[in-house]
Amino acid sequence: xxxxxxxxxxxxLLLAVATTTSALTDDVLALVxxxxxxxxxxxxxxxxxxxxDRPCSWPAVGCDARTGRxxxxxxxxxxxxxxxxxxxxxxxxxxxxxxxRNNLSGPVLPNLLTALPRLRSLDLSxxxxxxxxxxxxxxxxxxxxxxxxxxxxxxxxxxxxxxSCSSLVSLNLSxxxxxGPIPDGxxxxxxLRSLDLSxxxxSGSVPGGFPRxxxxxxxxxxxxxxxxxxxxxxxEAALLxxxxxxxxxxxxxxxxxxxxLTGLRFLGVGGxxxxxxxxxxxxxxxxxxxxxxxxxxxxGDIPYTIANCKNLVEVDISRNALTGDFPWWVFGLxxxxxxxxxxxxxxxxxxxxxxxxxxxxLDLSxxAFSGEIPLRITVFAGLQSLNLSxxxxxxxxxxxxxxMRLLEVLDVSANRLEGTVPPEIGGAVALRxxxxxxxxxxxxxxSQIGNCSSLVALDFSHNNLTGPIPSTMGNLTSLQVVNLSQxxxxxxxxVELSNLPSLHIFDVSHNMLTGDLxxxxxxxxxxxxxLMDNSxxxxxxxxxxxxxxxxxxxxxxxxxxxxxxxQATPSAPSNxxxxxxxxxxxxxxxxxxxxxxxxxxxTISVLNRRVRARAAAPRLAPVTALSDDxxxxxxxxxxxxxxxxxxxxxxxxxxAGGHALLNKDCELGRxxxxxxxxxxxxxxxxxxxxxxxxxxxxxxxxDFERQVKMLSKVPSNRPDMGEVVSIxxxxxxxxxxxxxxxxx
Numbered sequence: 001x002x003x004x005x006x007x008x009x010x011x012x013l014l015l016a017v018a019t020t021t022s023a024l025t026d027d028v029l030a031l032v033x034x035x036x037x038x039x040x041x042x043x044x045x046x047x048x049x050x051x052x053d054r055p056c057s058w059p060a061v062g063c064d065a066r067t068g069r070x071x072x073x074x075x076x077x078x079x080x081x082x083x084x085x086x087x088x089x090x091x092x093x094x095x096x097x098x099x100x101r102n103n104l105s106g107p108v109l110p111n112l113l114t115a116l117p118r119l120r121s122l123d124l125s126x127x128x129x130x131x132x133x134x135x136x137x138x139x140x141x142x143x144x145x146x147x148x149x150x151x152x153x154x155x156x157x158x159x160x161x162x163x164s165c166s167s168l169v170s171l172n173l174s175x176x177x178x179x180g181p182i183p184d185g186x187x188x189x190x191x192l193r194s195l196d197l198s199x200x201x202x203s204g205s206v207p208g209g210f211p212r213x214x215x216x217x218x219x220x221x222x223x224x225x226x227x228x229x230x231x232x233x234x235x236e237a238a239l240l241x242x243x244x245x246x247x248x249x250x251x252x253x254x255x256x257x258x259x260x261l262t263g264l265r266f267l268g269v270g271g272x273x274x275x276x277x278x279x280x281x282x283x284x285x286x287x288x289x290x291x292x293x294x295x296x297x298x299x300g301d302i303p304y305t306i307a308n309c310k311n312l313v314e315v316d317i318s319r320n321a322l323t324g325d326f327p328w329w330v331f332g333l334x335x336x337x338x339x340x341x342x343x344x345x346x347x348x349x350x351x352x353x354x355x356x357x358x359x360x361x362l363d364l365s366x367x368a369f370s371g372e373i374p375l376r377i378t379v380f381a382g383l384q385s386l387n388l389s390x391x392x393x394x395x396x397x398x399x400x401x402x403x404m405r406l407l408e409v410l411d412v413s414a415n416r417l418e419g420t421v422p423p424e425i426g427g428a429v430a431l432r433x434x435x436x437x438x439x440x441x442x443x444x445x446x447s448q449i450g451n452c453s454s455l456v457a458l459d460f461s462h463n464n465l466t467g468p469i470p471s472t473m474g475n476l477t478s479l480q481v482v483n484l485s486q487x488x489x490x491x492x493x494x495v496e497l498s499n500l501p502s503l504h505i506f507d508v509s510h511n512m513l514t515g516d517l518x519x520x521x522x523x524x525x526x527x528x529x530x531l532m533d534n535s536x537x538x539x540x541x542x543x544x545x546x547x548x549x550x551x552x553x554x555x556x557x558x559x560x561x562x563x564x565x566x567q568a569t570p571s572a573p574s575n576x577x578x579x580x581x582x583x584x585x586x587x588x589x590x591x592x593x594x595x596x597x598x599x600x601x602x603t604i605s606v607l608n609r610r611v612r613a614r615a616a617a618p619r620l621a622p623v624t625a626l627s628d629d630x631x632x633x634x635x636x637x638x639x640x641x642x643x644x645x646x647x648x649x650x651x652x653x654x655x656a657g658g659h660a661l662l663n664k665d666c667e668l669g670r671x672x673x674x675x676x677x678x679x680x681x682x683x684x685x686x687x688x689x690x691x692x693x694x695x696x697x698x699x700x701x702x703d704f705e706r707q708v709k710m711l712s713k714v715p716s717n718r719p720d721m722g723e724v725v726s727i728x729x730x731x732x733x734x735x736x737x738x739x740x741x742x743x744x
Contacts, residue, residue, distance in 0.1 A: 084108070095120050099127070129152040284308070294316045399424040426448025442463070
């Protein structure tokens with residue numbers, strides 16, 4: 001017997017060695033097959049080879065120091081693709097399996113947890129796994145403590161068997177396509193601390209049954225289709241630190257049991273249909289750091305007891321029906337982000353002298369706040385976003401805004417602000433989004449706006465801004481959206497705007513801008529809606545550059561008693577309307593080509609009709625007075641517009657063609673009001689044509705009248721002049737809108 005014992009011991013040892021060697025061989029083969037079954041474009045598995053029987057030295061592989069068995073496989077973000085290999089089922093000593101952030105596809109292996117009885121942690125998150133979660137996956141979960149299948153494309157119901165995994169500490173099935181109810185019994189799992197089912201399509205009501213012995217620390221059910229009321233006993237889980245029921249279909253009010261969660265740091269119920277008043281006992285949840293009640297139907301005043309929550313960092317109570325004054329504790333607590341937007345709050349906003357300086361984001365938009373924007377708002381040097389839009393703030397925009405060097409978003413649109421845009425705005429060099437639209441701001445756009453080199457969006461629309469667009473705007477190379485519509489801006493668009501490579505919206509409609517558009521790919525294809533109601537803007541895309549614009553002729557009518565200076569005043573609304581009509585008609589004439597020749601031919605034809613119509617009427621008497629005698633009406637309103645007018649007797653039929661009327665060879669001389677040309681009627685009578693400038697006419701009206709009288713009374717027996725024919729044509733110079741030519 002004594003001799004037999006060593007033999008038995010040796011046999012057992014040889015058997016153990018053989019078993020271990022066999023197991024090691026199985027691990028090597030399993031890993032080699034795993035490598036073969038997946039695509040490895042980055043070469044992370046290049047050193048895995050069956051010729052090497054020491055897998056513990058392979059990258060991403062961990063082993064037990066005593067047995068040498070493979071106990072962990074970790075390949076996060078390794079760019080692996082293909083179906084989840086079944087070779088993993090042969091690694092029966094595996095404790096940790098982590099393959100997150102790859103492109104693995106196919107279903108989850110149904111017997112994965114059964115085949116790996118020692119597995120404690122399974123992480124297959126952020127892959128492309130599809131198909132329903134296998135019902136038998138949780139049938140024998142044994143020792144598993146953490147499971148994450150988040151951010152895949154899993155569908156179907158959550159298997160009820162998951163409630164039997166008593167060792168489970170963390171379960172994350174978020175961001176999939178899971179539907180149906182939440183399984184009963186989840187809250188009773190004795191070790192469960194973290195449950196994340198967010199971002200699915202779960203429906204029905206949330207089961208109750210939160211025990212006082214619960215180990216739960218974090219519960220996230222947000223972004224589902226859950227309905228009904230929040231479980232009344234949720235506050236029994238006294239160890240909860242984070243509770244998120246946001247963006248579901250919950251109704252009713254906040255359960256009073258929540259007040260017991262004095263250690264709760266995050267409470268999110270935003271985006272539901274909860275109603276009623278916000279309870280005062282919120283102030284008893286003194287550990288709160290993040291509070292989200294947004295997008296519900298809460299009404300009444302904001303509880304002042306929230307001031308007791310000294311650890312609050314973020315508060316969002318926007319988009320409710322809350323009333324009352326601005327909550328004073330907003331500036332008293334060390335808050336970093338605050339939004340009370342979209343309520344019915346009113347009154348003045350005041351910043352106390354002892355305000356905390358931690359604010360980064362402040363949104364008071366879409367309320368009924370009034371009074372001036374507090375000057376002390378600029379003391380928050382760390383503020384990155386300030387939204388005061390859609391209120392009734394009045395007064396001026398504080399110049400101190402320019403000292404807020406970290407401010408990226410400033411929105412004060414849709415208020416009652418007056419005054420000018422402060423030039424100090426150029427000091428806010430971090431601005432990316434600047435919105436001052438829908439106010440009553442006046443004056444010029446400050447050139448210092450060009451210092452805000454990070455601007456992406458700029459909105460000054462619906463104000464009373466005047467003057468030109470500053471050329472420094474061309475420095476804002478990050479600009480993508482510009483809206484300057486509905487102002488009184490004038491001048492031309494700066495050529496520097498062609499330097500904006502990212503521009504895709506530039507709306508300057510309903511202003512008084514003139515001139516050519518900048519030459520760039522964007523402006524060559526700009527939609528007409530961005531330019532409308534700027535009668536002087538010219539688009540090269542439409543082949544109507546400003547140099548080709550010829551305004552419609554207007555007529556010197558001897559029978560009119562209108563005042564020339566008053567008719568020519570461009571500020572009169574009717575004249576502006578007439579000028580638009582004149583410009584549009586003239587553009588069509590220019591596009592048709594040969595504007596000068598066409599006008600001459602039309603003029604001669606109209607003259608013939610006029611003379612024939614007057615054949616039976618008495619001869620026109622010589623002009624005796626011409627003051628207040630020219631019209632600036634649209635041609636549609638004056639039958640004599642653009643016609644030749646005879647002073648004295650004779651037939652207005654020229655022997656020369658219309659193109660020769662103002663030929664240089666026919667010039668007789670020049671005077672203070674222009675040049676005199678000579679031509680001959682068909683009956684042989686010579687006539688004189690005088691071309692005058694309107695600018696001289698307006699300045700020296702009496703002299704003008706005397707010259708016209710003199711010209712109209714020239715005796716027909718003069719060898720160089722016969723009867724006088726007056727041709728009146730107004731031609732606006734494209735270089736100077738104040739320069740007009742009057743042909744007579």
